Amino acid sequence: MQPLIDNARMFGQRPEEFTGHAEGQSPEVLFITCSDSRVVPALITGARPGQLFELRTAGNIVPPHGTGHPSGEAATVEYAVQVLGVADIVVCGHSHCGAVGALVRGDDLTAVPAVRDWLAHAADEPKPCDPADPTVAGAVQHHVLAQLLRLRSYPCVERRLADGRLRLRLHGWYYEVHTGLVRAHRADTDAFETL
Numbered sequence: 001m002q003p004l005i006d007n008a009r010m011f012g013q014r015p016e017e018f019t020g021h022a023e024g025q026s027p028e029v030l031f032i033t034c035s036d037s038r039v040v041p042a043l044i045t046g047a048r049p050g051q052l053f054e055l056r057t058a059g060n061i062v063p064p065h066g067t068g069h070p071s072g073e074a075a076t077v078e079y080a081v082q083v084l085g086v087a088d089i090v091v092c093g094h095s096h097c098g099a100v101g102a103l104v105r106g107d108d109l110t111a112v113p114a115v116r117d118w119l120a121h122a123a124d125e126p127k128p129c130d131p132a133d134p135t136v137a138g139a140v141q142h143h144v145l146a147q148l149l150r151l152r153s154y155p156c157v158e159r160r161l162a163d164g165r166l167r168l169r170l171h172g173w174y175y176e177v178h179t180g181l182v183r184a185h186r187a188d189t190d191a192f193e194t195l
Contacts, residue, residue: 018049027053030080032147033092034060034099038177041092053080059099060091062147063121065154074154081156081168089151092173092182093144095135104129104139122146137174141192144172145185 031041032055041052055076057063063073080086093100099119102109109116122143129139148170151157160168172185174192183192 021049025050025053025084027051027080027084028087029053030055030077030084030086030089031092032057032060032062032077032090032151033175034058034094034097036094036097036177038096039092039094039175044092044175044180044182053084053086055080058115058118059097059103059122060093060144060147061099061118061121062091062150064150077151077154078156081154081160085166087167088169088171089157090171090173091144091147091151092175093140093147094175095137095140095177097136097140097143100140100143101134101136103143104136135176135178141172141174141183141185144174148172 027050029047029052031045031052033039033041035056035058041047041054045052053076055073057073061073062077063071065074077089080089099115099122101107102115103119103122109119129136151170152161157168157170160166161170172192173195174183174185175181176183182195184195185192
């Protein structure tokens with residue numbers, strides 16, 4: 001923890017870099033990814049403060065819209081689309097994902113009931129894969145596409161996609177934590193290809 005504290009102390013020593021942030025934010029991208037500590041959106045994209053609006057959930061899960069209970073995830077998506085007017089939404093899964101791996105393997109999650117109940121929101125069972133493959137690449141990529149489909153059911157996203165005047169593009173990414181490689185889903189080939 002001490003190195004993090006030391007950096008936080010030094011971080012505030014450059015106020016000139018932050019004065020413009022008080023005027024508001026206007027990110028162009030909503031970046032939805034996993035809570036995994038190895039996945040750092042700003043590091044992956046090179047984004048500076050104010051460029052990405054982030055939503056991080058276990059397994060980069062986009063929960064169903066309209067479950068009768070407000071959720072932080074739905075509020076984040078709605079705010080990004082309706083208020084901030086983001087032009088792009090990226091759903092980024094990653095290799096070695098514990099959440100998708102647990103779903104694929106059918107792990108017993110009774111000891112972590114909140115995790116078990118959250119993973120029930122996965123939208124679609126991840127595509128089966130070789131249980132010996134620690135990257136769970138195929139399953140994660142299938143899972144990313146299922147989350148993109150789920151996103152399309154959010155009324156604010158659906159309206160923006162239907163409105164030709166207000167551009168909104170959805171992107172599916174797969175990040176390899178062991179190489180740093182990023183692959184993007186291409187609709188024309190239905191494959192994840194290197195950016």
